[in-house]
Amino acid sequence: MNAPLTMLWLTPLAGAAVCAFLARYGALFFSMLFAGLVAGVACGQSSGGVLSVVNELGPVWAYGISYRLSADSLSIGLIALTAFLNLICVAASWELEVPAGYWACFMALASALTGVFLARDLFFFYVFWEATLIPMFFIIGLWGSSNRLHAAVKFFLFTFAGSVFMLLALLALVSAHHRITGVWTWDLAALDATTLGPVAPLVFWGLIAGFAVKIPMFPLHTWLPDAHTEAPAAGSVMLAGVMLKMGVYGLLRVALPLFPTLSFEALPILGGLAAFSTIYGALCAMAQTDLKRMIAYSSIAHLGFCLLGVLSRTSQGLTGGTLQLINHGLTTGALFLMVGFLYERAHKRGLSDFGDLATRAPYLAFFFGFSTLASIGLPGLNGFVGEFMALSGALSVLPILAFAGVLGVTLAAAYALPAFQAVFWAPAGPGSVSAKVTDLNRRERAVLWTLSLLMLWIGLAPRPWLAYFEPALRGLVR
């Protein structure tokens, strides 16, 4: 059973090509096809959810590079998130007047992201990793808001800077492995980094540099507020919803399995930065006057929780951190979409540009409030489960980190609720554009209902979700 995995990333790519002619209809059709395929593969997985499909076409080139795909529940989970958010993005942008390239870029992005999550050959992993940048560069640069050019270039260069070091690390890893074993391989499963000797720290930190930029971890985060703020709504959704997850995924898939001891020794530094990110992101978010910027900074804080959990290498931390990846995709995705809806209507995003929207647009207020609560970790909604488990994991390893993390949870309300109040509750100020804001239409409501119900589901009954991810992460538990 080889074809499905290749089909998984080829389908959206084919969609990208078709979109050039059929535009939104092509995008819709292929997003649905893609989502269906993902669902099919997920069902086809063995019940344990463990690695079930390996696709190897043999070495395609020298030096052990081979086309190798595989999917365990972690991969499929994130691919499902990709497919789902892609569909959401297509639905949410349905009425935008954009050229065919817009849809093609989104489909190409989905393809590259899928590739990242599927690849088990580090070469292809890197290729897909970098390939994600190109469509996103155009999405930000062509359909973003006023300062989009600067943001697009900054986004590309900054994240590329991280991944360049990751590439060097991969090269050093493969070379060192070859020197020791005499075998050229980029196969993640075959590589053994435990005997690397002095090169090991170099490789490890190079990998971390690449992942940390993507996550993003303080102090490598400053591309994110610009990119998120300037990207179009759907672009922000994909950026926050899936692209940030690549960093944590990289940790889970590459850095932690390859460097079990080093990653643990680095916990004070990495975990410290992650914990600091949660507080720092929250404080920065408090200072923002732009709604999108605020959400962007909140992402930094949220990914800090994921990291704390993942780095703890405990069962609950890993699973919770991973679930938090999905949660953040749903919650922040919803928030970005809604800011996008606001922006489409009023062409403003400032906190002080709006007011009284709870009266003018009650549906919007409801969904925004709901997502905000999910985002600040209200129990019963999705954010809590992930944060709680991640913090529980971190606490058992390095209590001070969890302490900082809990402080971050506390601070979350201090930026999210004032922002909510300023936009939805406070009376419309003199320069306000609230009058232009109409309430959500049926299509938009449907999109947000879907997201909200998922948030509620994960919040109330996270167990199936956790059980889905847990087997894939079991091997990482220390």
Add this chain to the structure above:
Amino acid sequence: MTAAQVPWAAWLLFAAPVAAILIGFFGFRRFKPEWTHLPILASCAVVTASAFWLAAHVYTGHSFDLNLFRFAEAGDWAVDFGLRVDGPGVAVLAMVSFVGSLIHLYAAGYMKGDPGFSRFFLVFHLFFLAMIGLLTANNFVQLYLFWELVGVASYLLVGYWFHKETARKAALKAFLTNRVGDFGLLLAVLLIVLQFKITHFHLLYLKAASGATFELLPVIGFLLVWAACAKSAQFPLYFWLPDAMEGPTPTSALMHAATMVTAGVFLLVRSWPLISLVEGLPHLIAWIGAVTALGAAVVAGTKKDLKRILAYSTVSHLGLMMLALGLGQIATALFHLIVHGFFKAALFLCAGNIAHALHQPTANVDDVGGLQKSMRLTYLSFLLAALSLAGVFPLGGFFSKDAILDAAWHHGGALAVMGMLVAAGSAFYIFRMLFLAFYGARPEQKQAPHAHEAEPILGVPVLFLALGAAAAGLLKEPVERFVLMGWRGMPSGLAGLDLVLNLPGEPVLPHLNMTVAVLGTAMAALGAFAAWRLTMSDPGFDWRWRGGAAEAVFESDFGWKTLVDAFVRGVSRLAGFTGRVLDKGGVDGAVEGSAGFVRAAGAAIARSAQGRINDYLWWMLAGTAILLLRVLR
């Protein structure tokens, strides 16, 4: 015991509110918003009936505690959710559902015609549901879930009139302060998971009492107290509660009497077996309670806004409950909680009736006076509840307060004195309020021309509550029994906690101590007399003393609010610095600056050879020379 054997009443506790909210949200809210209260009132009736049935069930020895489903699981880490219907829970539940339902009924009249009627009722009922969940949780994570839900619902209700800036601010203040408290609870729960690997109350206590040492226990206990201080409005985190009366009056009533502030006390009751294991912690609780009770009682005597007086009164009474808890009198605390629920709800709704009569969201002592004549039913209800609050025999408040004073008296020392002073202070502020609002009509007060008695839907629930407040003394024995049952073993195989835990001051209520009863009543009389002296015999006094330094001291709650404001300003300044200076200028500045640096480097190189052949050749020679030097070393 399996889920199938759980009494249907327990399921109804949740099923009815959830169904009501769903029907209200998807049905009535869209098509007939002014009917939204109908399913919700029905649900209230069902919940109350179920609660009483369960109370009776438990009273007859059928408490139960079982896990229903596994909430989350990863490896050997797991959290189960379940139901615990035991004595303390069901005692409070009965009060909450009864008082809460009456407030719901009242709200149906009070909020009629409000444009957000439907939204109000849905959130209001969510608030109610959250409290039910909190009372029936059987583990800490579940409790935390409903604890937070209570907070969110209160946020939405306090900020219900969101066009008012004060309402928005108060809502935010309430939520953020509670969030500070939740910091403690979340951390405590996390630490519990870490230390005990279990969050189920009963099993956890059994484990804690097993004799092994748990070094994190003091931290956990302290954090639980911290959390309770925020939710139950105790010093140092009490300050959100007086502002929280910005919400519609039914909200305040529900929040103060039944659903919100009692959660903190209930948390401590629930976790008492843990807290009692920590050396010195009960003592700390007692002191927190005493200080808060006294301070709030004094401040309550200086306020002008009717609801604000009541809010400080709540803080003060919660302090008394904490005092009782700290002295090991769990049943006493719970008993006072229940009695307080009745009289405080009644008082708030009376204040609501007054405001309603004036067609304003809230009423001030400046606005009213002499309502005794125009609002007889309200006056009667208020009088009953006020006397109960002041601890006048034989009303409910007498018994509950007396038990606390008795415990303090037994403990002796400063706590005993403070307890007595609180008794005097309570009587003072409630009688002052009574005199100012219902008697006289002083020259300083605006005349309330059209104050008229409220319609029955507003009057009757209040009367019932006041009657309840008057008669609540009868509940003393049952509450004691309920609490005692809380520690017992469960038919589902849980060993009794009373066997393994040497719970200090086992919840046997002190018998009526004549000395304390007389002294307490005397103190109350003293307070009432002082109130009469300063309002009735010197009508202008309340207006005369204001404006000076004294008022500033009281307004700032002896300076504490100023400190808190300074702290909040400090945090927001820190955020501003981090976001605008450090991040934009520092971290991002370095990133953005690197481009300029590279450009400058390029310009410097370019300047060194401005297109001249000779310069090119010099560069070549320099490069070659360096190469040769390196080669030849």
Add this chain to the structure above:
Amino acid sequence: MNLTAVVWATTGALFSFGLAIVVFRRQLLAMLLGLELMLAAVNVSLVHHAGLFNDAEALAVVALVIAVAAAEAVVGLSLILRMRRGGRGADAALLTELQG
């Protein structure tokens, strides 16, 4: 002082002299001369060592260098002349239109 040293001294002196002309002079024709001088200097050493090692191949190299030098002169002269005809003179310091 053996002959080799003398040859090296001569080569070095001539080469440095030629190099100095190329580097310091701004007159294009003079610079061309300096270039020729450098190649000629190399030939001195080559001829000496060809004799020393009794190696005809190296002598052939000398001939090649002379030929290359001649070709270089042709190319150089043609460029310089065309530049003069183009009206921009033969001053190296003035040829700075292309820079940065």
Add this chain to the structure above:
Amino acid sequence: MTSIPMGPQAALAAGVLGALSLGLMRKPPALALRALAVASVAGAMLLAVCSASDGYSSAIVLTDSKSIGWQYLIYLGALPLALWLDGEDDVLVALFLGATLGMSLLASASNLPMLFVALEFMSLPAYLLVARSRPGTRGLEAAIKYFFAGGVAGALFMLGLSLYYADTRSLAGSTDLTPLGQAGAGLMAAAALFKLGAFPLNWWLPDAYEAAAPEVSGFLSTAMKSAAVLFLMRLCELAPQAGFIAFLPAVGAVTALAGAVMALRQERLQRLFAFSSVSNAGLLILGVGAWAASGRSSEGVSALLFFLGAYAFMSNGTFAFIRYSGLETRAQLKGRGAAMPAAAAAFTILLFSLGGIPPTGGFMAKLLLLWRAVDADLYWPAAAGAVSALISLAYYLGMTRELWLEAPHGPEPKTGPGAPLVIACAVGVVLLGAAPWLMSSLSGALTR
């Protein structure tokens, strides 16, 4: 297939003679001249294929896998110019074929004097190509600068050769070196580095590339750069103990960085790509250093071969785009993507490839080269190379941004010929990126 000794070179020489003969006519037929150029280069390529199996070797020339491989590179780099050069000018054709002949000789040279001769054979026509390919004196100025710098480099090479010869008594290479020979090898290496444009011997290069016609710049930056790389490699082979070899990675790293830094501030496209080619030369020097450091492994050769092959597409493609679009500065690029979508899209692909973004040939090229460096434990130079790639991405992305994301202003420039070439080059790099084994198996099959 039977091989003809020195067949490719003979084909090119015939081409030179043919062009000069055609020039005797009063009005040389442009089509015939162009056909001659194409035929010569293609013929040389074909003959090189034929000689792959049993190559001709003598005291001064050799045929090994490198010489064959590099000849392919050279002809590949030269072919676009043969297709697009100005057919009216018979001298230009002769010069072009002459320079190609020089490169071809360089690829086959097996001893030091032959290398020198080939070097000059390649350089002298190149000076004139630069001077002649465009009207006006700018080309002349560039050619004069190029000429003097090149002349000094040639003289340094000869001085180095004489020192080396005096030390080793050999013109073909030796393993044992005294300081005299080390200095000689170093001087010869300086000449090779000059040809590659290593910093700080690079100044002639931007002037020449900017002043020459774009297609000539493309030719110089691909065919000549390939030849120069082989030149450096031959030196490493002939003097394996030479001290300069250890210094190459550092030179490469500095050059890669300096080139990228300088390119960042350029406004004129040709000058920008000139500095970009300096930066790429730095990577190549690093690659040669890594190849030499790892015992001259065949992996190192294939990495260089791949890089140069990919670069032949990228550089020729970009210069062809400049020629086609008539755009001279970055400011003029703004918003022009829509006016020429196909060529601009192809150009964008080339830019991404130059920046090293997968899945393009440029990415594979950089990856393989840096991998060689990492494999030879040259971590710092490799990191510097990576940083240079990062800096270079700033201007490649900048151009992409100008082309597509910004609004046009000013009159639309007149487009010239060459769009198919841009597109073909883009297809080439995509193929190389998507199926990198194509190149290796192709060159493997052809060089054996």
